[in-house]
Amino acid sequence: MADFSVKIKGFIFNLDGVIVDTAKYHYKAWLRLADEMGVEFPPEQHEQLRSLSRMESLEKILEWGGLYMTEAEKLHWADVKNNWYQGLIAHMTPDEVFKGVLPFLEEVREYGGKTALSSASRNAHTVLKSTRLDSSFDVVLDGSAARKAKPHPDCFLQAASALGLAPSECIVFDDAVLGVQAARDGGFHTVGVGKQEDLPDADLVIPGFEGLSLSDVLEMMPWTPLSMVETEG
Numbered sequence: 495m496a497d498f499s500v501k502i503k504g505f506i507f508n509l510d511g512v513i514v515d516t517a518k519y520h521y522k523a524w525l526r527l528a529d530e531m532g533v534e535f536p537p538e539q540h541e542q543l544r545s546l547s548r549m550e551s552l553e554k555i556l557e558w559g560g561l562y563m564t565e566a567e568k569l570h571w572a573d574v575k576n577n578w579y580q581g582l583i584a585h586m587t588p589d590e591v592f593k594g595v596l597p598f599l600e601e602v603r604e605y606g607g608k609t610a611l612s613s614a615s616r617n618a619h620t621v622l623k624s625t626r627l628d629s630s631f632d633v634v635l636d637g638s639a640a641r642k643a644k645p646h647p648d649c650f651l652q653a654a655s656a657l658g659l660a661p662s663e664c665i666v667f668d669d670a671v672l673g674v675q676a677a678r679d680g681g682f683h684t685v686g687v688g689k690q691e692d693l694p695d696a697d698l699v700i701p702g703f704e705g706l707s708l709s710d711v712l713e714m715m716p717w718t719p720l721s722m723v724e725t726e727g
Contacts, residue, residue: 504657504664505602506650509613511669512687514590516621523579533559544670547614547643548572586624594703599630601708608632610653633657644672647680
């Protein structure tokens with residue numbers, strides 16, 4: 495890889511929609527909950543829950559259904575939903591990791607880069623274990639970490655700090671508008687994973703990692719050239 499002027503040392507990834515697709519399991523669990531409450535919950539509404547916490551998602555569903563719950567009831571039903579969800583993701587397999595992710599992570603390690611997973615899900619470790627990705631990241635921050643929700647950049651700032659890096663030394667990969675906004679506000683380079691029209695504020699948008707190398711990403715980023723690790727001396 496050519497030696498460029500801007501030095502990238504860290505790669506921070508969101509989990510759902512970037513590494514694996516757990517959204518379908520969230521939807522199944524939320525749909526079951528909505529059915530219990532008599533609330534219609536089409537897939538397009540589930541899309542509006544992206545990047546929201548479990549409690550924020552529940553409150554949205556209650557709002558759509560015109561329902562009221564006490565805080566104690568909310569906590570109960572959020573736990574019920576989570577138990578259903580955990581039962582689903584416990585049966586995930588390595589085949590559910592998006593194509594190209596493992597080779598990309600291996601290439602990052604080959605070049606000496608550091609990797610972090612930053613997810614709002616409290617079940618991130620379960621997903622990583624089920625898909626055998628638990629040893630693929632130097633740092634894993636899940637929803638149990640005390641931090642402000644996106645679009646506040648806390649989730650990524652904590653990940654960079656745990657890697658011992660500055661935001662300007664890291665690229666964040668996220669598939670949601672709020673995630674990209676959080677990364678940009680935190681001073682990170684951003685790669686949106688999805689469609690260009692859905693993530694217009696990302697520095698670069700890719701459809702996924704299949705057939706994509708680390709060199710490809712670095713060369714496509716809109717900067718004056720960049721490399722991953724700083725040359726000593």
